[in-house]
Amino acid sequence: MATSTDSKGASRFWSFVWELRIIIALLVICIILSFASDYFLIQSNLINVLRQVSINGLLSIGMTFVILTGGIDLSVGSMLAFGGVVTASFVSNAYKHVPNLHPLLAILIGLSAGVALGAVNGLVISKVKVTPFIMTLGMLSIARGLTFIYTNGMPVTDLNKDFLVIGQGYIWFLPVPVVIFLAAFILAWVILYGMKFGRYVYAVGGNARSARISGINVSFIIFMVYVISGFLCALGGILLTARTSAGLPQAGQAYELDAIAAVVIGGTSMTGGKGALLGTLMGVLIIGVINNGLDLLSVSSYYQQVVKGLIIVGAVMLDYFQADSDR
Amino acid sequence: MVTKEKKDDPEVLLSMEQAEKHFHGVHALKGVSITLRRGTVHAICGENGAGKSTLMKILMGDYQADAGNMYLKGQPVLFQSPRQALAAGIAIIEQELTPIHDMTIAENIFLGREPLYAGLFVNYGELNRKAGEILARIKVQLDPNRKMKTLSVAELQMVEIAKALSYHSEILIMDEPTSALGEKETDILFGIIAELKRQGTGIFYISHRMKEIFRIADEITILRDGEYICTKPASELDQDSLVSLMISRKLEGQYVKENTPTSTPLLSVRDLHRKNRHQPISLDLHRGEILGIYGLVGAGRSEFLESVFGVERPDGGEILINNRTLRIRSPYDAIQNGMAFVTEDRKGSGLALILSVKDNSSLASMRKSYRGVLINRKKESQDVQRAIDFFRIKTPSERQLVRNLSGGNQQKVVLGRWLLTTPSVLLMDEPTRGIDVGAKREIYKFISDFTRQGNGVILVSSELPEIMGMSDRILVFKNHALSGEIARKDASEEILMQMAT
Numbered sequence: 001m002a003t004s005t006d007s008k009g010a011s012r013f014w015s016f017v018w019e020l021r022i023i024i025a026l027l028v029i030c031i032i033l034s035f036a037s038d039y040f041l042i043q044s045n046l047i048n049v050l051r052q053v054s055i056n057g058l059l060s061i062g063m064t065f066v067i068l069t070g071g072i073d074l075s076v077g078s079m080l081a082f083g084g085v086v087t088a089s090f091v092s093n094a095y096k097h098v099p100n101l102h103p104l105l106a107i108l109i110g111l112s113a114g115v116a117l118g119a120v121n122g123l124v125i126s127k128v129k130v131t132p133f134i135m136t137l138g139m140l141s142i143a144r145g146l147t148f149i150y151t152n153g154m155p156v157t158d159l160n161k162d163f164l165v166i167g168q169g170y171i172w173f174l175p176v177p178v179v180i181f182l183a184a185f186i187l188a189w190v191i192l193y194g195m196k197f198g199r200y201v202y203a204v205g206g207n208a209r210s211a212r213i214s215g216i217n218v219s220f221i222i223f224m225v226y227v228i229s230g231f232l233c234a235l236g237g238i239l240l241t242a243r244t245s246a247g248l249p250q251a252g253q254a255y256e257l258d259a260i261a262a263v264v265i266g267g268t269s270m271t272g273g274k275g276a277l278l279g280t281l282m283g284v285l286i287i288g289v290i291n292n293g294l295d296l297l298s299v300s301s302y303y304q305q306v307v308k309g310l311i312i313v314g315a316v317m318l319d320y321f322q323a324d325s326d327r
Numbered sequence: 328m329v330t331k332e333k334k335d336d337p338e339v340l341l342s343m344e345q346a347e348k349h350f351h352g353v354h355a356l357k358g359v360s361i362t363l364r365r366g367t368v369h370a371i372c373g374e375n376g377a378g379k380s381t382l383m384k385i386l387m388g389d390y391q392a393d394a395g396n397m398y399l400k401g402q403p404v405l406f407q408s409p410r411q412a413l414a415a416g417i418a419i420i421e422q423e424l425t426p427i428h429d430m431t432i433a434e435n436i437f438l439g440r441e442p443l444y445a446g447l448f449v450n451y452g453e454l455n456r457k458a459g460e461i462l463a464r465i466k467v468q469l470d471p472n473r474k475m476k477t478l479s480v481a482e483l484q485m486v487e488i489a490k491a492l493s494y495h496s497e498i499l500i501m502d503e504p505t506s507a508l509g510e511k512e513t514d515i516l517f518g519i520i521a522e523l524k525r526q527g528t529g530i531f532y533i534s535h536r537m538k539e540i541f542r543i544a545d546e547i548t549i550l551r552d553g554e555y556i557c558t559k560p561a562s563e564l565d566q567d568s569l570v571s572l573m574i575s576r577k578l579e580g581q582y583v584k585e586n587t588p589t590s591t592p593l594l595s596v597r598d599l600h601r602k603n604r605h606q607p608i609s610l611d612l613h614r615g616e617i618l619g620i621y622g623l624v625g626a627g628r629s630e631f632l633e634s635v636f637g638v639e640r641p642d643g644g645e646i647l648i649n650n651r652t653l654r655i656r657s658p659y660d661a662i663q664n665g666m667a668f669v670t671e672d673r674k675g676s677g678l679a680l681i682l683s684v685k686d687n688s689s690l691a692s693m694r695k696s697y698r699g700v701l702i703n704r705k706k707e708s709q710d711v712q713r714a715i716d717f718f719r720i721k722t723p724s725e726r727q728l729v730r731n732l733s734g735g736n737q738q739k740v741v742l743g744r745w746l747l748t749t750p751s752v753l754l755m756d757e758p759t760r761g762i763d764v765g766a767k768r769e770i771y772k773f774i775s776d777f778t779r780q781g782n783g784v785i786l787v788s789s790e791l792p793e794i795m796g797m798s799d800r801i802l803v804f805k806n807h808a809l810s811g812e813i814a815r816k817d818a819s820e821e822i823l824m825q826m827a828t
Contacts (some may be wrong), residue, residue: 206679
């Protein structure tokens with residue numbers, strides 16, 4: 001009798017550990033790094049990590065919405081660049097042919113540009129039924145091309161000082177990009193878990209046909225997740241522009257990889273319907289901490305890529321093991 | 328010592344003794360023994376959760392028993408995988424078919440075992456010839472070169488059987504093989520089974536349909552809550568005694584029908600048509616009425632319901648509720664007008680299996696539990712709990728994933744979802760397919776209570792007893808059109824079959 005209660009208790013303990021596996025993984029990595037490097041745990045470094053992850057964080061939030069519906073958005077890096085240079089052009093003293101606007105207005109225009117590109121993705125995917133992979137692969141190229149056309153391939157420089165605050169300033173002790181990322185995260189949380197839209201996202205990813213028969217406008221939900229992704233990409237692009245003091249047309253190349261990696265490490269299923277925003281946050285932090293830690297230990301960036309790849313595959317393999325034992 | 332005899336009896340293909348299986352603390356099989364003889368059909372009966380599927384999965388190597396022995400023609404065997412079982416001559420015809428739609432019949436049958444030229448290139452001539460041979464053996468007239476996607480569900484099933492036979496299997500496991508078949512296709516299947524028996528194949532047969540079991544089974548083994556109850560020759564049992572053994576409590580007649588139809592029209596359909604799916608169809612559903620729709624699989628019944636509910640856009644026609652013409656362009660419009668739709672395919676279009684009971688239950692009524700811009704989680708949970716209580720859904724909590732529930736409980740989740748939208752017209756397509764007797768009865772009771780309150784139900788079913796037991800009137804579909812109508816008192820199985828074929 002005693003053994004059976006013990007084993008029940010033990011299995012409950014392990015299933016609890018399993019639930020928290022991503023958080024535990026993050027903590028373990030942090031502990032190892034804090035022993036390996038004297039600099040890792042100091043406040044300025046930790047804040048630095050947060051600042052570094054905030055842009056990938058924004059993209060990953062959008063990517064989570066998209067992947068939860070069973071889709072994928074490969075165009076995030078290009079949309080980020082487009083949103084960035086469009087905004088930059090409206091706050092640049094060098095761009096004589098575009099009006100120099102109040103930074104907030106310029107940001108609004110940049111965000112609209114991202115929303116517009118996301119809307120094109122969403123429309124074609126939800127109405128014309130082009131598969132998300134193909135459509136966003138096309139958009140990856142289209143939006144990048146538009147960015148180069150718009151800037152003539154040159155960085156947009158000489159930006160308004162007031163504008164740079166959102167990339168370089170601080171609110172209390174936190175960098176502004178970190179605050180914006182956290183705010184976006186909380187808002188996304190409310191949408192995903194507090195509003196029916198979020199439930200519908202899960203329902204569409206879980207079984208689109210069942211969702212449709214339950215009266216859900218499946219096309220609209222799919223359309224909207226790409227719009228959200230486009231919006232967050234542009235926001236990320238604007239933050240990056242402000243931080244680097246220039247709208248770089250080549251910014252954000254291959255960013256889709258880190259965003260997808262964060263979502264996958266966070267336990268979200270690529271087939272949709274299963275996953276959580278908190279997991280994505282942990283995924284973003286794990287990637288950030290590893291990049292930072294390996295930098296501190298002066299590990300070559302070549303090795304960093306290998307490590308990141310191993311973690312992605314390892315995380316997914318763990319999920320398969322669980323799915324197996326679930327049967 | 329009985330065991331010894333069984334083991335050595337050449338007529339015994341397979342025997343399993345005292346099989347035990349535990350899952351995460353659930354005792355799924357408690358000392359189950361079963362023997363399959365050459366050239367016989369051995370039915371395994373029990374409610375959902377009685378252990379039938381677990382037993383089958385052990386037989387076919389998907390699970391391994393915790394204890395107990397298995398003998399194949401007298402030799403002890405232990406299968407580690409379905410592949411091993413298949414190699415030993417045990418094949419299963421799954422309840423859910425998984426054909427590769429873009430391949431031909433022959434390619435599906437010999438998937439992964441295609442005859443080759445020079446060890447590299449598929450020998451299509453030989454492939455089609457061998458497939459044709461097997462199809463001929465079970466007297467099925469299908470061109471092996473046809474694409475799977477052009478086949479009806481019944482035909483897919485036949486291909487599946489041919490595939491099983493292509494492994495030279497002497498033991499077939501059939502899990503609810505007729506759940507997607509109409510009466511006529513069932514007859515064809517039973518013809519094939521008779522042919523297989525004649526050739527010496529032994530068949531384990533799982534079905535919830537009592538009539539079928541008595542038509543084809545030689546022996547019946549009954550399981551209840553994972554326990555072995557008894558094995559008897561089918562001739563020693565009848566439907567009532569079998570059911571009472573399965574559920575241990577006596578059922579007083581399977582169908583519950585206490586509604587009284589009125590003459591007030593609730594839902595009227597006028598000349599609704601959709602190209603290539605169904606001809607113009609008109610009907611009236613009255614308050615308090617259960618309107619049955621019978622027909623063979625593929626007669627256009629499900630397609631008609633999809634048109635009514637706005638799942639697919641009809642090409643023309645009118646839909647009226649309470650004599651008011653509606654514009655139904657999507658299921659959303661249908662739901663807003665008080666309709667609900669229990670679809671034929673629980674897993675394909677009914678539920679999101681990877682989501683929880685709660686998420687599935689509240690899906691269609693989400694907009695009702697709202698407070699400002701946020702979901703009122705408390706009200707949502709109360710509603711879900713109401714649905715769980717109402718249908719007595721067996722689930723440890725509302726957070727349980729639907730895929731972990733039994734078929735009957737899954738179907739109750741679908742019903743619960745619609746209950747929460749407070750509909751007045753309920754469209755039901757094969758609502759009791761593949762679920763156990765107890766749950767069936769509860770669903771009949773619900774249909775009866777629901778219509779007693781002045782609501783209406785359209786019940787599409789391929790099961791004649793169900794249609795005749797529940798409907799006030801029966802419409803018959805044939806070749807995508809309405810072929811006739813018959814009142815409850817005039818209906819008989821013969822007449823309905825005649826109208827449908």
